[in-house]
Amino acid sequence: MTDKRARDTAPSGNMPTTTAPPAGLTSRHLLGIEGLNPLEITGLIDRGNVFADIIQGNGQNDGQNSGRFDPPLSEVLRGRTVLNLFFENSTRTRVSFELAAKNLGGSVLNINVAGSSVKKGETLLDTATTLNAMHPHILVVRHNCSGAAQLLSQHVDAAVINAGDGRHEHPTQALLDALTIKRRVGRIEGLRIAICGDIANSRVARSNIHLLSTLGAEIRLVCPATLLPAAIDSMGVEIFTDLEEGIEGVDIVMMLRLQTERMEGTETPSQREYFNLFGLDRNKLMRAAPQALIMHPGPMNRGVEIDSATADDVEKSLIRTQVEIGVAARMACLEALASGEGAA
Ligand code: ASP
Numbered sequence: 486m487t488d489k490r491a492r493d494t495a496p497s498g499n500m501p502t503t504t505a506p507p508a509g510l511t512s513r514h515l516l517g518i519e520g521l522n523p524l525e526i527t528g529l530i531d532r533g534n535v536f537a538d539i540i541q542g543n544g545q546n547d548g549q550n551s552g553r554f555d556p557p558l559s560e561v562l563r564g565r566t567v568l569n570l571f572f573e574n575s576t577r578t579r580v581s582f583e584l585a586a587k588n589l590g591g592s593v594l595n596i597n598v599a600g601s602s603v604k605k606g607e608t609l610l611d612t613a614t615t616l617n618a619m620h621p622h623i624l625v626v627r628h629n630c631s632g633a634a635q636l637l638s639q640h641v642d643a644a645v646i647n648a649g650d651g652r653h654e655h656p657t658q659a660l661l662d663a664l665t666i667k668r669r670v671g672r673i674e675g676l677r678i679a680i681c682g683d684i685a686n687s688r689v690a691r692s693n694i695h696l697l698s699t700l701g702a703e704i705r706l707v708c709p710a711t712l713l714p715a716a717i718d719s720m721g722v723e724i725f726t727d728l729e730e731g732i733e734g735v736d737i738v739m740m741l742r743l744q745t746e747r748m749e750g751t752e753t754p755s756q757r758e759y760f761n762l763f764g765l766d767r768n769k770l771m772r773a774a775p776q777a778l779i780m781h782p783g784p785m786n787r788g789v790e791i792d793s794a795t796a797d798d799v800e801k802s803l804i805r806t807q808v809e810i811g812v813a814a815r816m817a818c819l820e821a822l823a824s825g826e827g828a829a
Pocket of ligand 1: 649782
C-alpha cells in the first residue's frame with residue numbers, strides 16, 4: 486500500500502488521522518463477523534478509516550461518485566482478479582466492491598448470474614469448479630442461501646468474501662456501519678443502538694449485533710413479534726415490540742427493509758399499518774436522544790420503514806455516508822485478504 490497518501494491526507498469526521506497498517510485476519514476468507522476476534526474487527530475498521538479519510542478528503546462524496554482513484558491508491562491487488570459473483574440483486578454492494586478493488590490496483594470481473602449457466606440449473610458447486618478454472622484471487626459472493634459463501638470457500642482456491650448469504654451474515658455491511666458511526670460519533674463503546682424492523686430476515690442485523698456488541702455497544706432490537714428470529718435471547722440484546730419505547734433515548738436508530746422476498750406472507754400487516762406502527766418519522770424520532778442519528782443499509786422502502794423527510798434529513802441521516810464509507814471498508818477487507826494467504 487502506498488501509505489504516503491494516507492498519511493498526508495487530512496481527516497474528515499471526528500476521528501484523528503490514523504496511520505493504521507493493513508488489517509490482519511487469521512482466516513483466509515471473510516465469511517462473517519461471528520468468528521472474528523475484536524482485534525481483527527478493530528484492525529479492519531481502523532484501516533477502513535485511513536481509506537475513508539482519503540475518499541472523503543477527495544471531495545468525491547456526492548453519492549454519485551464515491552471514490553474512484555486513478556491511478557489507484559495502492560498496488561496491493563495489482564495482477565490480481567476480484568470476481569464479483571452475485572446471485573441476488575445488488576447495486577450498492579457490487580459497485581462498492583468494484584470501486585474498492587480498482588482503488589487497490591486490481592482487475593474486476595462481474596458475473597451476471599441472470600445470463601450465466603446458473604440460471605440453466607448449474608449447481609453452486611459446479612459453478613465453483615468453473616470459476617476455479619478462471620483462477621480468481623478473491624471471490625466476492627452474494628447468495629440467497631445462508632451458508633453459501635462458506636460452502637464455496639471449501640471448494641475454490643480463491644479467498645472468499647461473503648457479500649450477504651440469505652438471512653445469515655453481511656460482514657462488510659456491519660464493518661462499514663461501524664466505521665460510519667465511529668467517524669461521526671468518535672466511538673462505539675457505550676452507545677445505545679436500536680436495530681429496527683425486519684430482524685428475522687436480516688443478515689445486516691445479525692452481523693451488526695455481533696460486531697457492535699463485541700465493540701461494547703448496547704443493542705436493542707425493535708420489531709413485531711412475528712419478525713423476531715428464533716434463539717435471539719442468546720445474543721445479549723434487549724427486545725422491544727413498540728418502536729417508540731424501543732428507541733427511547735438511543736444514540737443510533739438503524740432501520741431495516743421489510744425483506745418480503747424472504748417472507749411467507751403472514752408476518753406483517755399491510756404496509757400502511759406497518760408504517761403506522763414501525764415506520765420511522767420525525768414524531769417517533771423525538772423519543773430518541775436529541776443527537777440521535779439514523780442509518781439504513783438500503784435499499785429503502787420509503788413510506789414503509791422510514792419516511793422521506795427522516796431519511797433525507799441532512800443533520801441526522803447517515804444513509805448516504807454509509808454508501809460512501811462502504812468503499813473504504815471494503816478496501817480494508819480486500820487488502821487484508823490480499824495480504825494474507827488467500828490471494829497468494
Ligand atoms: N442490502 C442489504 C442486504 O443485502 C439490506 C437489504 O437488502 O435490505 O442484506
